[in-house]
Structure formats: structure tokens, C-alpha cells
Amino acid sequence: ACHVTxxxxxxxxxxxxxxxxxxxxxxxxxxxxLHAGEDAITVTWSLNATAxxxxxxxDAGYKAVKVTLCYAxxxxxxxxxxxxxxxxxxxxxxQFKIAQQPYDGAGKFEYTVARDVPTAxxxxxxxxxxxxxARVAYGETAPSASFAVAGITGVTASIEVAAGVLSAFSxxxxxxxxxxxxxxxxx
Amino acid sequence: MEAKPVAMEVEGVEAAGGxxxxxxxxxxxxxxxxxxxxxxxxxHMASFHMAWFSFFCCxxxxxxxxxxxxxxxxxxxxxxxxxxNAGIASVSGAVFARLAMGTACDLVGPRLASAxxxxxxxxxxxxxxxxxxxxxxxxxxxxxxxxxxxxxxxxFWMSSMFSAPKVGLANGVAGGWGNLGGGAVxxxxxxxxxxxxxxxxxxxxxxRIAFFIPxxxxxxxxxxxxxxGQDMPGGNYGKLHKTGDMHKDSFGNVLRHALTNYRGWILxxxxxxxxxxxxxxxxxxxxxxxxxxxxxxxxxxxxxxSFGMANIISRPGGGLLSDWLSSRYGMRGRLWGLxxxxxxxxxxxxxxxxxxxxxxxxxxxxxxxxxxVQAACGLTFGxxxxxxxxxxxxxxxxxxxxxxxxxxxxxxxFFHGTKYKxxxxxxxxxxxxxxxxxxxxxxxxxxxxxxLVGPRKGATAEEYYSREWSDHEREKGFNAASVRxxxxxxxEGGRSSANGGQPRHTVPVDAxxxxx
Numbered sequence: 001a002c003h004v005t006x007x008x009x010x011x012x013x014x015x016x017x018x019x020x021x022x023x024x025x026x027x028x029x030x031x032x033x034l035h036a037g038e039d040a041i042t043v044t045w046s047l048n049a050t051a052x053x054x055x056x057x058x059d060a061g062y063k064a065v066k067v068t069l070c071y072a073x074x075x076x077x078x079x080x081x082x083x084x085x086x087x088x089x090x091x092x093x094x095q096f097k098i099a100q101q102p103y104d105g106a107g108k109f110e111y112t113v114a115r116d117v118p119t120a121x122x123x124x125x126x127x128x129x130x131x132x133x134a135r136v137a138y139g140e141t142a143p144s145a146s147f148a149v150a151g152i153t154g155v156t157a158s159i160e161v162a163a164g165v166l167s168a169f170s171x172x173x174x175x176x177x178x179x180x181x182x183x184x185x186x187x
Numbered sequence: 188m189e190a191k192p193v194a195m196e197v198e199g200v201e202a203a204g205g206x207x208x209x210x211x212x213x214x215x216x217x218x219x220x221x222x223x224x225x226x227x228x229x230x231h232m233a234s235f236h237m238a239w240f241s242f243f244c245c246x247x248x249x250x251x252x253x254x255x256x257x258x259x260x261x262x263x264x265x266x267x268x269x270x271x272n273a274g275i276a277s278v279s280g281a282v283f284a285r286l287a288m289g290t291a292c293d294l295v296g297p298r299l300a301s302a303x304x305x306x307x308x309x310x311x312x313x314x315x316x317x318x319x320x321x322x323x324x325x326x327x328x329x330x331x332x333x334x335x336x337x338x339x340x341x342x343f344w345m346s347s348m349f350s351a352p353k354v355g356l357a358n359g360v361a362g363g364w365g366n367l368g369g370g371a372v373x374x375x376x377x378x379x380x381x382x383x384x385x386x387x388x389x390x391x392x393x394x395r396i397a398f399f400i401p402x403x404x405x406x407x408x409x410x411x412x413x414x415x416g417q418d419m420p421g422g423n424y425g426k427l428h429k430t431g432d433m434h435k436d437s438f439g440n441v442l443r444h445a446l447t448n449y450r451g452w453i454l455x456x457x458x459x460x461x462x463x464x465x466x467x468x469x470x471x472x473x474x475x476x477x478x479x480x481x482x483x484x485x486x487x488x489x490x491x492x493s494f495g496m497a498n499i500i501s502r503p504g505g506g507l508l509s510d511w512l513s514s515r516y517g518m519r520g521r522l523w524g525l526x527x528x529x530x531x532x533x534x535x536x537x538x539x540x541x542x543x544x545x546x547x548x549x550x551x552x553x554x555x556x557x558x559x560v561q562a563a564c565g566l567t568f569g570x571x572x573x574x575x576x577x578x579x580x581x582x583x584x585x586x587x588x589x590x591x592x593x594x595x596x597x598x599x600x601f602f603h604g605t606k607y608k609x610x611x612x613x614x615x616x617x618x619x620x621x622x623x624x625x626x627x628x629x630x631x632x633x634x635x636x637x638x639l640v641g642p643r644k645g646a647t648a649e650e651y652y653s654r655e656w657s658d659h660e661r662e663k664g665f666n667a668a669s670v671r672x673x674x675x676x677x678x679e680g681g682r683s684s685a686n687g688g689q690p691r692h693t694v695p696v697d698a699x700x701x702x703x
Binding site: 077078079080081115116118119120151152153154155156159160162163166167169170171173174177178181184185 | 395
């Protein structure tokens with residue numbers, strides 16, 4: 001009878017209360033620059049062997065793994081809208097979901113950096129989800145070993161041409177009117 | 188706003204001899220003595236619509252970036268400091284531009300002055316679509332913000348087109364509907380962005396394309412001003428200078444008569460704490476409600492938009508109130524009205540900073556506060572047209588520039604960095620409003636009086652405006668426009684003087700519908 005929506009269950013989760021039960025690795029070297037929309041990373045995750053030994057069967061409730069891209073601390077400075085928060089419903093550091101897979105002990109996938117990922121430093125974090133979709137455990141690459149993404153600027157040649165032409169048109173329209181005005185006055 | 192009696196439409200100024208005909212009743216200066224909101228009668232109402240719309244477009248351009256900020260800041264990697272600095276830059280460019288604009292209006296007329304300003308700042312709006320760095324963002328906001336100087340030409344234009352009984356209303360509606368752009372853009376830009384995004388652009392490209400909409404609006408509004416606008420009821424400055432109907436003034440004289448008139452300085456100060464506060468609130472209110480009451484971004488955006496949208500009636504209401512007070516109590520009524528309304532606005536601002544127990548109460552106080560502070564803007568420009576005749580443009584420019592200076596200083600003192608919490612800043616800003624409105628008591632017109640003291644015996648408006656001209660200039664008749672203006676502003680003495688044998692409008696063409 002007790003029905004809990006995934007969102008409601010996830011709302012109360014705190015990072016400090018989650019077990020760090022996953023080991024996550026990403027292929028880029030620390031400091032490597034990836035180009036959004038072109039370069040890909042390979043992410044591998046698995047259950048932390050030592051933690052599992054301590055509590056065998058602890059992963060019985062894990063049903064899925066959600067992998068996210070997170071802003072590294074250096075890219076959070078001076079930007080409240082990217083701040084990490086212990087209360088995961090308020091956390092703004094891990095905004096980009098890059099994959100969700102059913103949980104089966106370990107996984108590996110390739111991810112091409114999406115075109116809407118902005119220029120910044122990132123690390124990868126994975127959450128283990130239970131049947132209701134609530135976050136119950138996590139793992140992450142070392143935030144110090146973050147890699148960089150060079151985002152797309154969004155500027156295209158046609159935008160540049162349009163901006164140039166319309167700017168010139170505005171100034172030219174003024175010039176034409178002033179010349180006509182002068183002619184009329186001196187008539 | 189008022190119904191158009193058919194009889195008035197056909198009344199002309201034929202009686203004045205060889206002068207042009209108008210669809211509206213006009214005074215001896217050819218300025219309209221009525222204000223028909225939904226008419227396009229040329230040149231008066233047509234100028235009104237072009238003035239408010241072109242100013243509206245400039246407001247839309249200047250505040251087009253904030254609603255798209257979540258995308259822009261990620262694309263360009265902006266920090267909170269970059270955003271704050273760009274916000275200040277966006278309102279500081281217009282400080283000097285407004286002064287220059289006032290002078291330009293006095294010298295070449297509002298039509299050329301405003302169209303040139305608007306067309307020369309549009310490239311900055313178009314270039315917002317190709318910026319790639321924080322400094323680029325700061326620069327485009329600075330240069331786009333210069334276009335806000337078109338406020339001065341709009342007010343100058345209305346003061347040239349509408350006679351004393353309606354000048355407060357005309358200025359109020361033109362200014363208020365222009366400022367409305369600051370609210371409308373909060374709703375417009377997200378819609379434009381969504382549409383472009385849906386058509387298939389990636390987010391980082393879609394916000395760039397969205398900037399072409401305010402850019403195109405600005406370009407075409409300015410071209411309309413050039414093609415269909417007219418400086419004065421009698422014609423453009425070029426024609427009036429040539430026919431000798433108007434004296435071509437020198438920059439030095441215009442500057443001297445503006446800077447030596449203390450009333451202009453006081454109005455610049457008080458306007459800094461009505462319009463300046465409005466600009467500041469436009470920048471901080473969104474964050475204030477978001478942070479203090481934990482509302483979501485959409486709700487915060489809607490509240491921010493409603494603050495700007497209140498302008499549709501609040502500022503015109505201030506102008507209307509000014510004209511009404513003038514018809515009963517003359518200039519003294521206009522002055523008392525400004526002080527009272529702006530001081531109440533200051534008190535409400537303090538209350539806004541204190542109320543934290545309820546979200547609904549806070550929004551209610553903010554709505555009330557927005558009405559009073561914006562009405563005070565309208566009331567200010569009910570007084571500005573009477574300060575000087577010779578330097579009308581520069582006085583408008585000083586006052587308008589004062590508004591921007593107030594915004595820059597207030598944001599820098601109370602809302603920059605982490606020294607004050609936003610609510611503390613709002614409270615102190617309210618105290619500043621109350622303090623900076625007190626000097627209104629010092630404004631004194633010998634012919635009409637001030638807040639505390641009545642008029643000096645024997646002083647006339649003609650004398651007041653003639654003082655701006657030397658004996659030599661008066662001999663040559665350069666002051667003819669000032670004399671006519673003085674005749675038409677006789678009602679500023681209040682009811683008693685207007686009733687002293689004067690008809691309601693001091694003109695031979697007063698269009699009484701007697702012909703019906």
C-alpha cells in the first residue's frame with residue numbers, strides 16, 4: 001500500500017550517507033582535453049571488492065547504475081549554479097547523466113561527449129539505484145584527476161555572416177537617410 | 188485613453204494664419220492639448236507611438252541577456268563576478284550617453300538623434316550572437332546598454348509634441364511603455380529560444396540566434412522613426428532652422444543653461460532613487476526570491492517579469508497624477524505629488540527588506556512598492572519639462588543620466604560582493620530613497636512657488652524662461668519659443684491663476700466642439 005515515487009525517495013538522499021561501494025574509472029588522463037561532440041571516453045565500473053567482502057550481498061538491492069558527468073571543484077569556483085551539495089536533491093555539480101544500465105556487478109561503456117556539455121573540468125560519478133530508483137551507493141573517479149572538455153561555441157558561419165550583414169545594414173541605412181536629408185535641406 | 192470627438196478632428200489651426208492643419212487640438216506652440224492613446228494622428232500621436240516603441244526595443248535588447256543567462260554563462264564559462272560586472276556595465280554606458288543625447292536633441296532634434304543612437308548600437312545586439320568570452324559578454328552588454336539613452340529623446344520628443352496639460356501623461360506613457368520592455372523580455376526571450384531550439388538548433392546555437400530578434404526590432408523601429416517621424420509639430424529641425432522659425436542654438440549656451448539650473452541637479456538625484464532603484468530591482472529581484480523563499484526559477488522569473496510589467500500603468504499613472512495635481516494645485520501640486528509618492532515607495536522598500544515571514548506578503552509588498560517607485564518616475568518627468576526651455580534636452584538628459592548613476596552606485600554599494608545580504612541591501616536602499624527625495628523641497632519656481640513656499644509676487648513664467656536669453660538674443664527674437672511656452676504653461680500656477688480670465692487652453696484654436 002505504501003507507494004513511494006522514485007523522485008520522492010531520491011529527494012532525501014545525502015551523499016555522506018551513501019556507501020562508496022562502486023569503483024569507477026574513466027579513460028582520459030588527468031588534464032586531457034576532449035572535444036564535445038567528437039571525442040569519446042570509456043567508463044568502467046564495478047563493485048568495490050573490499051567493501052563487498054565486508055558486507056557480502058550488500059549489492060542485492062542494486063537494480064541499476066546511473067553514471068553522471070560532474071563539474072570538478074576548479075570549475076565550481078565562483079559559480080553557485082554548479083556547486084556540489086551533500087543533499088543530493090540540491091547538488092548541482094553532477095548535472096549530466098551519461099548512461100543508465102541494469103546492475104550486474106560490473107559494466108563498461110563508451111560515451112561520446114555530448115554537444116551541450118560546456119567547457120570545464122569534469123570527473124565521473126556513478127550511483128547504484130534500488131528498485132524504486134533511489135540512490136543507495138556511489139563511486140567516482142578522483143576529482144583531482146579530472147579531465148577537461150572543450151565545449152562547442154555554438155557559433156556557426158551563417159550566424160557570423162548574418163551578424164555582419166545586419167550590422168552593416170543598420171549603419172548603412174542611417175548613412176543613406178542622412179545623405180538624403182542633407183540633399184533635401186540644401187535644395 | 189480619451190474618446191475622440193469627431194468635431195475635434197476637423198478643427199484645424201487655420202485661424203492662426205497659414206499654419207499647418209492638425210487633427211488634434213493644439214496650443215499656440217502647435218503642441219497637442221489632448222492625448223489620444225489609440226490614435227495615430229500625425230504628427231503628435233504618430234511620434235508618441237514611434238517614441239515609446241523604439242525605446243521599448245532598446246530596453247528589450249539591453250535586458251535580453253539575463254533571461255538566457257543559464258545558457259550563456261555555461262557557453263562562455265562566466266563566473267558570478269563576470270555576470271555582476273556585466274550587469275553594472277549594462278546600465279553605466281547610458282550615463283554619459285544620456286547626457287550626450289540631451290544635447291543632441293537640443294541641437295539636431297529628437298528624430299535624428301534617437302535614430303542615429305539606435306542604429307549605431309544595433310551592431311552590438313547582433314554581435315551578442317558571436318561572443319566567445321567573458322570580456323566579449325561585458326562589452327556587448329555595455330554597448331547595447333548605451334541604447335537606453337533613447338529614453339531622453341523619447342521624453343524630449345513628447346515634451347515637444349504635447350502641451351503643458353498633457354505633457355506629464357505623454358511622458359509617463361512613453362517612458363513607462365518603454366520600460367515595459369524590461370519585463371516583456373523576461374517572457375519573450377525564453378519563448379524565442381524554445382522555438383529555435385525546437386526547430387533543431389543545439390542549445391548553444393539557439394540562444395545566439397535568439398539575439399537576432401531584439402536586434403531586428405531595434406533596426407526597424409529606428410528606420411520607422413527616420414521615415415515617418417517629425418521633430419516638432421511644425422516640421423523637422425532642418426526645415427525650422429532654415430525658415431527661421433527656430434533659432435539654431437550653440438552647444439555652449441545649451442550646456443551653460445542646463446548646468447547652472449540647480450533644479451535639474453535635484454531632479455537627477457531623486458530620479459537616481461526612483462528609476463535607479465527600478466533598474467537595480469530588475470537585476471536583483473530574481474535572485475532574491477530564488478534564494479530567500481526557495482521558489483523555483485520559473486516562479487522567480489515570473490515575479491521579476493511582473494515587476495517590469497507593472498510599468499504598463501504605474502508610470503503613466505504617475506504622469507497622469509502629476510497632470511491632475513497640476514490642474515488643481517499647479518506646479519506645487521506636482522512637487523508635493525513627487526515627494527509623497529517617492530517617499531512612500533522608500534518606506535515600502537524598507538518593509539520589503541524586513542518582511543520574511545511569508546512569501547505571499549513579500550510579493551504583495553513588492554507589487555505595491557513597484558507601483559509607487561515607478562509612479563515616482565512618471566511624476567519626475569511631469570516636472571522636468573518646466574525646468575528649462577532653452578536646455579530642455581540636456582535637463583532631460585541630466586535627469587535620465589542621474590537615473591543610471593543611481594543604479595550603478597546602488598548596485599555597487601549594496602548588491603556587489605558579499606558585504607550585505609540582499610535583504611539588508613534592499614532595506615538600506617529604501618532608506619536612501621527616503622533621504623534622497625527630501626531635496627525636492629528645495630525646488631522653487633519664482634512664478635509658481637515650491638513645496639513649502641508660495642510664488643513670489645509679480646514673478647511671471649515669461650520672466651523665468653526669458654532669463655535664459657541675453658538682451659541681445661531677445662532683441663533678435665530668438666526666444667520666441669520660450670515666450671510661447673511660458674504662455675502655455677500658465678496653468679502651472681494652479682487653479683486661481685488659470686481662472687484669472689484665461690481659457691482652459693491658452694490658445695486661439697482651443698477646439699471646443701461648438702461646431703457640432
